[in-house]
Amino acid sequence: MLTNTVVLKNRGLLRQQAFVNGQWIDASNKDTYEVLNPATGAVIATVPSLSADEVELAIHGAAKAQKDWAAKTAQERSRILRRWFELMHENAEDLALLMTTEQGKPLAEARGEVAYAASFIEWFSEEARRVYGRIIPQPSNDRRLMVMKQPIGVVGAITPWNFPAAMLTRKAGPALAAGCAMVAKPAEDTPLTALALGVLAAEAGVPDGVLNIVTGKPDVVGPALMGSSIVRKVSFTGSTAVGKLLMRQAADTVKKLSLELGGNAPFIVFDDADVDAAVDGVMASKYRNTGQTCVCANRIFVQSGIYDSFTQKLAEKVSTMKVGAGTEDGVVQGPLINKAALEKVKRHVADAKAKGGRVLTGGDVHERGGSFFQPTVIADATPDMQVFVEETFGPVAPIFRFETEDEAVALANDTPFGLASYFFSRDLARIFRAAEALESGIVAVNSGVFSTEVAPFGGVKESGLGREGGQEGIEEYLETKFLCLGL
Ligand SMILES: NC(=O)c1ccc[n+]([C@@H]2O[C@H](COP(=O)([O-])OP(=O)(O)OC[C@H]3O[C@@H](n4cnc5c(N)ncnc54)[C@H](O)[C@@H]3O)[C@@H](O)[C@H]2O)c1
Numbered sequence: 154m155l156t157n158t159v160v161l162k163n164r165g166l167l168r169q170q171a172f173v174n175g176q177w178i179d180a181s182n183k184d185t186y187e188v189l190n191p192a193t194g195a196v197i198a199t200v201p202s203l204s205a206d207e208v209e210l211a212i213h214g215a216a217k218a219q220k221d222w223a224a225k226t227a228q229e230r231s232r233i234l235r236r237w238f239e240l241m242h243e244n245a246e247d248l249a250l251l252m253t254t255e256q257g258k259p260l261a262e263a264r265g266e267v268a269y270a271a272s273f274i275e276w277f278s279e280e281a282r283r284v285y286g287r288i289i290p291q292p293s294n295d296r297r298l299m300v301m302k303q304p305i306g307v308v309g310a311i312t313p314w315n316f317p318a319a320m321l322t323r324k325a326g327p328a329l330a331a332g333c334a335m336v337a338k339p340a341e342d343t344p345l346t347a348l349a350l351g352v353l354a355a356e357a358g359v360p361d362g363v364l365n366i367v368t369g370k371p372d373v374v375g376p377a378l379m380g381s382s383i384v385r386k387v388s389f390t391g392s393t394a395v396g397k398l399l400m401r402q403a404a405d406t407v408k409k410l411s412l413e414l415g416g417n418a419p420f421i422v423f424d425d426a427d428v429d430a431a432v433d434g435v436m437a438s439k440y441r442n443t444g445q446t447c448v449c450a451n452r453i454f455v456q457s458g459i460y461d462s463f464t465q466k467l468a469e470k471v472s473t474m475k476v477g478a479g480t481e482d483g484v485v486q487g488p489l490i491n492k493a494a495l496e497k498v499k500r501h502v503a504d505a506k507a508k509g510g511r512v513l514t515g516g517d518v519h520e521r522g523g524s525f526f527q528p529t530v531i532a533d534a535t536p537d538m539q540v541f542v543e544e545t546f547g548p549v550a551p552i553f554r555f556e557t558e559d560e561a562v563a564l565a566n567d568t569p570f571g572l573a574s575y576f577f578s579r580d581l582a583r584i585f586r587a588a589e590a591l592e593s594g595i596v597a598v599n600s601g602v603f604s605t606e607v608a609p610f611g612g613v614k615e616s617g618l619g620r621e622g623g624q625e626g627i628e629e630y631l632e633t634k635f636l637c638l639g640l
Pocket residue numbers: 311312313314315316320338339340341371372374375376390391392393395396398412413414415416446447448544572612616617
């Protein structure tokens with residue numbers, strides 16, 4: 154029972170213990186930490202704060218389990234993953250409720266994330282059976298050459314709070330499909346969804362030790378994963394600052410890394426765009442998850458000829474957005490995850506106003522109090538503002554004016570980040586010029602959303618290394634072996 158009166162149909166999904174080697178465990182020293190509902194501040198659960206020794210227990214259990222898991226046929230692994238996918242759908246409403254309760258996103262968005270998260274398990278249950286090697290035409294007839302793909306082994310996963318289900322399954326799906334075993338650490342703000350996915354994985358037939366969900370302090374669990382020579386790979390999703398720390402820590406064991414890091418997405422609206430469609434595109438991108446996604450439009454660039462009409466239309470739509478707890482009917486903007494996130498948004502808005510930004514709607518904490526903030530549009534934004542340089546991670550849309558295409562692309566690329574870029578244009582030549590010139594791993598044209606399990610997701614520059622999803626996603630969990638067979 155969640156103390157804020159939310160009751161799950163499948164009460165077994167609410168776990169307040171870590172999942173290690175198929176067992177639900179407390180920390181041996183009984184250390185725990187509280188999980189709060191960001192909409193109310195209520196304590197909804199407590200989970201163990203595991204020690205480094207207990208993380209080691211999970212790592213050794215994963216190493217043991219991984220051998221038998223990799224020895225299964227791809228079809229056997231595929232079928233178990235498929236069952237996990239089915240169970241996620243059968244329990245979708247409970248998973249969504251749990252997610253909204255601990256993360257705050259509107260229930261409709263939580264339902265969407267559960268489906269998105271499940272799609273990675275479905276996709277990689279299929280990809281499991283398409284891990285091909287190849288035969289190489291021999292350079293001399295006294296030998297035969299071949300390439301085989303093998304699972305990396307034990308992998309660590311560290312995931313963020315903003316997509317508590319999808320960021321885990323985007324790693325666990327390909328890892329388990331490849332024959333790896335995983336020790337996953339969810340964000341301390343949102344462990345409950347991950348633990349519930351552990352319940353369903355076990356029910357689906359994922360053997361003990363193949364998937365472990367370890368809860369605890371990042372500065373305890375992180376070093377235990379990064380320092381272990383048994384863990385051959387860590388897949389991290391989170392801030393660029395932590396990603397850089399993990400890169401330094403990975404050096405000691407030459408650990409492979411996948412890094413899905415921070416963003417600072419430009420959203421360019423050219424004067425040949427469909428303005429109404431572009432407004433809808435900004436609404437879909439900027440305010441998704443209350444602005445707390447790595448691919449949210451962070452800087453909106455509008456060509457001067459349509460600047461006034463665009464900003465007016467956007468402000469009108471944003472001013473109608475309903476703010477509240479994610480379980481309330483009609484709510485489309487929930488709370489920010491915590492007080493620190495709220496303070497960052499307040500800091501960005503204050504800085505923009507101090508430097509000449511004009512607030513068209515919102516601009517202050519919401520009357521609900523807590524960590525709620527008014528959906529905001531700021532006109533006359535300039536590149537010297539914090540909203541240009543940093544990822545706001547909140548419901549604030551700064552609108553910058555530009556004159557030429559070259560100026561827009563230069564402004565868009567003027568950042569160390571390169572995860573997603575967006576632009577609206579109906580000029581085909583311009584579409585190809587801009588798509589090729591933008592420095593990001595993902596470019597969305599005439600659309601504010603693109604997330605799908607079938608395409609490679611990832612960034613360039615300081616937004617990360619590697620790709621998740623698509624054909625590429627499983628490669629992150631495979632080693633390539635060259636076999637030379639003398640005859
Ligand atoms: N590229 C992507 O796919 C993607 C997706 C979601 C979020 N993000 C980024 O994540 C950031 C917001 O998420 P966040 O606040 O949870 O990020 P964060 O980096 O603070 O935390 C992410 C995860 O790392 C853990 N962590 C924190 N410090 C650690 C340490 N020293 N050692 C090991 N683990 C540590 C946290 O406990 C959490 O599980 C934003 O920058 C956002 O852009 C990127």
